[in-house]
Amino acid sequence: MAKSKNTEQKIFDAATELFLEKGVDRTSVREIANKAGINLALMNYYFRSKENLFDAIFTMLVKKNTRKLIKILDSDLGLEEKIRKYVEAYIDMLTENPLLVSFVMAIVHRSQERITQMKAISSLYSTPKFAQQVFDESKKGHIKPTSPTQLFVDMLSLITFPFAIKLLIMDKTSYDEAHFQAFMEERKQRIPDLLLLSIKKHEE
Amino acid sequence: MAKSKNTEQKIFDAATELFLEKGVDRTSVREIANKAGINLALMNYYFRSKENLFDAIFTMLVKKNTRKLIKILDSDLGLEEKIRKYVEAYIDMLTENPLLVSFVMAIVHRSQERITQMKAISSLYSTPKFAQQVFDESKKGHIKPTSPTQLFVDMLSLITFPFAIKLLIMDKTSYDEAHFQAFMEERKQRIPDLLLLSIKKHEE
DNA sequence: TCAGGATTTAAACTTTGTTTAAAACATCTA
């Protein structure tokens, strides 16, 4: 167990860098081995397969980047502030890690079956506290009767999907990177406004 | 050019069936050749590559399924009715063709660069009439000042993304297929309500 | 009819991810 930890880490690091840089599919195992300066077979020795290595890296990335989001969801903030903070933090996160989006898309498209078993993703979408909060506020009559699931799916959709079709948006609107960034910045206000409006009482 | 059209069609049909059934990545060229009853090399003779064949099939599928959607967007319906009709038709379309979702995700994730060049997709998201309509109604003061792009992205996100994370939703809520269908059925009301509320004037 | 282009075929090629079996290394015990 002397150099072992080291080799495993070398593979992990090289693969992470390559996956983020060129995408999983366009990165070959031989390339990873090369970059890590190790023998080809060691990838399969330490991780059972390339797919497995991908899972490990993806889990690490999600964990590293979503702690803040989960903390917000589980906090004691009021619903409005919670939603505003969550949307902002989520958009910031995806802006800083654009490749997480394509990673998620990769998962969605390649491993539909496995997606529910990936604890990292699963925990990201686990929202008992948030759901309870929506339920309670509904009950107390502070907001309209609202399905927590619908509300949460609305929120996720409005945040995430625009990143997935980023290039399409940029193409259709002739935006450059800066414009798109401004577009998403605008959504930090827009999305909470939209969601809060929909659950607020007393309007017509 | 005797049997040629026939062979090309046989490949196209066999591939379509297999792609839809098992996904693109899990379908090998040899399998397609087998099912079509043709020689392996003919796939590359008629379509230049498997990727190309996929593009052709995808374009066909999108065209076939989105005519109705485009027609609605380009119609003379009022904004409210247009949005309601569009959302309903779109959700119906994705419900009936669940594989179109993963196809879109595949494109988004594998071909970010090419996505804007795919006319089928591009035209689906081309909304000059809708944008004009939103712009005019804003100007006339019938609705709040609204960015057509933001509104359209909102709508697309709310419709499409839930299908992308379908398994995740089903897992988290212990839904079965029927439940999920009902969940999306509910969204046919919910999404237009949400969007219309956000552009309506005079509230609060 | 037969020349020439289009189509089809069998075979090989390249690049994937993965496995194997032996070699090298490290560790622990008699």
Place this chain on the structure above:
DNA sequence: TAGATGTTTTAAACAAAGTTTAAATCCTGA
């Protein structure tokens, strides 16, 4: 210390994938 044992590393081969090649066959028009 020497040897046995388990771990790590290596070179080589494997299977399956998409693609290409070059020859064979078919078809059509002059």
